[in-house]
Amino acid sequence: MSALKTTATVPEIASRNGVVRSGSRVVPEEMPIAFSYRGSTHAVMMATPADLEDFAFGFSLAEGIIVSPDDIIAVEPIEAGAGIDVQVTLRDVTAEALTARRRRMAGPVGCGLCGIESIEQASRPVPRVAASGFGLITPSDIEEAMAALGRAQLLNRETHAVHGAGFFVPGEGLIALREDVGRHNALDKLIGAVLRAGRKGEEGAVVVTSRLSVEMVQKAAILGxxxxxxxxxxxxxxxxxxxxxxxxMIGIARGQDFEVFTGPERIVAGVASNVA
Structure with a gap:
């Protein structure tokens, strides 16, 4: 499949300081991305058409379809009308587990989270994460990670309309970044990129440009x-x-400022001791 455009230039009428002018703006593309296993669609996401192999790996892990990148044999994105059908070939044992899981689902599988499974999915238990493989994280690491994330967001620099998710390893910097119109999609793509690079979640910190909802925590925990x-x-x-x-969990990380909501013991002494 040929490379897909991630942006479009559209006409606009802009008002700036009371002056109205005609012009143009670069905006991100968005289209339906379907994930199909064994020839059957499992879910359809509205997403930016980029990094689709990473998306397939990350989505499959976050959904519990795979437990390891080795469970996927091949990923083939195929143009399908106005969208893309990402066909994922699984190892036989993984494919059998997926078939059994689908039989237990209530409602149409293409809607993402729906019916009874949506309630179970929202409240599913999360795995306990291990100690960080890099030791303690420092305030300067947090500042550096967020600054690096902003610098690396080339699509957002063009459009000012997409989320970013990055994987920051202290001492190495930002080793992976993925962008998407959807914050969950950006994180799924990042998870796939980390998996395919042979890295482990415990080696670094996940940094994102969005608010932290429960799904973002679940996905980060599944990565480890x-x-x-x-x-x-x-x-x-x-x-x-x-x-x-x-x-x-660290939020509202902007410049040198940040707020710690859970797990202050992983932050260098002096910060952790000041967290109530």
């Missing part, structure tokens, strides 16, 4: 990341879920 940093604030359920996972 013990530290999650965001530019915005978390929800109450996200905080409770991060506590359940034993994760360090």
């Amino acid at each position: 990341a013990s530290v999650l940093v965001a530019i915005s604030a978390p929800t109450a359920l996200a905080i409770r879920t991060a506590e359940e996972a034993g994760m360090t």
Whole structure:
């Protein structure tokens, strides 16, 4: 399949300081992305048409379809009308488990979370994360991670309309970044990129440009990341879920400022001792 455009230039009428002018703006593309296993569609997501192999790996892990990147044999994105059908070939044993899981689902599988499974999915237990493989994280690491995330967001620099998710390893910097119109999609793509690079979640911190809802915590925990940093604030359920996972959650990270909501023990002494 040929490379898909991730942006479009559209006409606009802009008002600036009381002056109205005609012009143009670059906006991100968005289209239906279907994930199909064994020839049957499992879910359809509205997403930016980029990094689709990473998306397939990350989505499959976050959904519990696979437990290891080795469970996927091949990923083939195929143009399908106005969208893309990402066909994922699984190992036989994984495919059999998926078939059994689908039989237990209530409602149409293409809607993502729906029916009875949506309630179970929202409240599913999260895995406990291990101790960080890099030791303690420092305030300067947090500042550096968020600054690096902003610098690396080339699509957002063009459009000012997409989310970013990055994987920051202290001492190495930002080793992976993925962008998408959807914050969950950006994180799924990042998870896939980390998996395919042969890295482990415990080696670094997940940093995101969005608010922290429960799904973002669930996905980071499934990756195995013990530290999650965001530019915005978390929800109450996200905080409770991060506590359940034993994760360090840092929000409202802007410049030198940040707020710690869970797991202050992973942050250097002096910061942790000041957290109530």
